[in-house]
Amino acid sequence: MAPREDGMMLQSRAEPAAFFDALAEMHARAAASVGGTVDRMLSLAGYSIRLSFAGPGLVDALWPALSHLETSACRPPDFTILMGDSASTGTAMPHAPWRPEDHREAGEIRGYCGQGFFTVYQFHSDLLTMLDETRATAVYWARNRSTLHVGERAAPLRALLNKWAAGIGWVLAHGGAVGTDDGAVLLAGPGGSGKSNTSLACAAQGMRYLSDDYCLLSPDPSPTVHSVYATGKLFPHDVAHLPYYDQARHSHRPPDSDKLLIQLPEWRDGARPLMMPLRAILLPCVTGLRNTSIEESSPAAALRALAPSTIILSPSTGGENLQRLGRLVRSLPCLALKLGTERMQIPHVIKHWLNGQKS
Numbered sequence: 001m002a003p004r005e006d007g008m009m010l011q012s013r014a015e016p017a018a019f020f021d022a023l024a025e026m027h028a029r030a031a032a033s034v035g036g037t038v039d040r041m042l043s044l045a046g047y048s049i050r051l052s053f054a055g056p057g058l059v060d061a062l063w064p065a066l067s068h069l070e071t072s073a074c075r076p077p078d079f080t081i082l083m084g085d086s087a088s089t090g091t092a093m094p095h096a097p098w099r100p101e102d103h104r105e106a107g108e109i110r111g112y113c114g115q116g117f118f119t120v121y122q123f124h125s126d127l128l129t130m131l132d133e134t135r136a137t138a139v140y141w142a143r144n145r146s147t148l149h150v151g152e153r154a155a156p157l158r159a160l161l162n163k164w165a166a167g168i169g170w171v172l173a174h175g176g177a178v179g180t181d182d183g184a185v186l187l188a189g190p191g192g193s194g195k196s197n198t199s200l201a202c203a204a205q206g207m208r209y210l211s212d213d214y215c216l217l218s219p220d221p222s223p224t225v226h227s228v229y230a231t232g233k234l235f236p237h238d239v240a241h242l243p244y245y246d247q248a249r250h251s252h253r254p255p256d257s258d259k260l261l262i263q264l265p266e267w268r269d270g271a272r273p274l275m276m277p278l279r280a281i282l283l284p285c286v287t288g289l290r291n292t293s294i295e296e297s298s299p300a301a302a303l304r305a306l307a308p309s310t311i312i313l314s315p316s317t318g319g320e321n322l323q324r325l326g327r328l329v330r331s332l333p334c335l336a337l338k339l340g341t342e343r344m345q346i347p348h349v350i351k352h353w354l355n356g357q358k359s
Contacts, residue, residue: 057088
């Protein structure tokens, strides 16, 4: 996307509004050129979201991660996302009205974030997202579906859903979540700490699976975790320890990734929960020891594990998300999950802890 080269500065809401109108018109033209829209309705944490794809170009790439949220509800959507790509529709993006120096952290565009707008451009995927909060409508547009990174296919719409969640007092958090009838635990930590292996091992042992990487948290009035994506990621060598995830049936390895992208089979049968009460925050770490154990940790350690990778999703919502995460870690037990080499032992340790929390 070529930015403008002049020295004009944004003076009011008018310029982002005009650009958003141009994007909405682009979506309408693109849909008309390919025979109309492919619409999908989602129910996320009680809210109705309409995805309106301009033709089928992005459906196969992005829909599998969100398909477990599909609903047949006929009420008007609370939020609409207009989606598509230039390659499959033959419709070019409008010329970007901002300058090169307006690109900020996490792809946010200076002058187009604020006054009811939120705009992100991701260079590595050639992907533009723009939200107009007043209209409760967003545009999500890729140059070509082939440029979408595996992270976007596994967890699409992250920046947009993070901004939307912040508007209703919630947080799209970087963390896994699994549970039992007794409630769920949030798995928090940096990449490589064992979140994905732990959450997918738990799912393989019949525990309830909500996430391995990103989930929606509502801290108030009581902490709750909501599922957003029906996917997971594993290194190929980890499948040997989790044979439940048959590579031929449940996963594939995108060409731009060193991990397998897992499509959780149980989602297709509607057997997984969409929301659960949170009972604790677990901080996984690999020990090299045989046995897994759970030990006391602290709210400060939990916040250090959750905050950096959550806040980096969107600096513009970072302050309010940090406050919400602070309330969350102070309201729940914060525990270290010392991961042993006997991976199938891990789910039993977590289940045993949850079972012990019954009142």
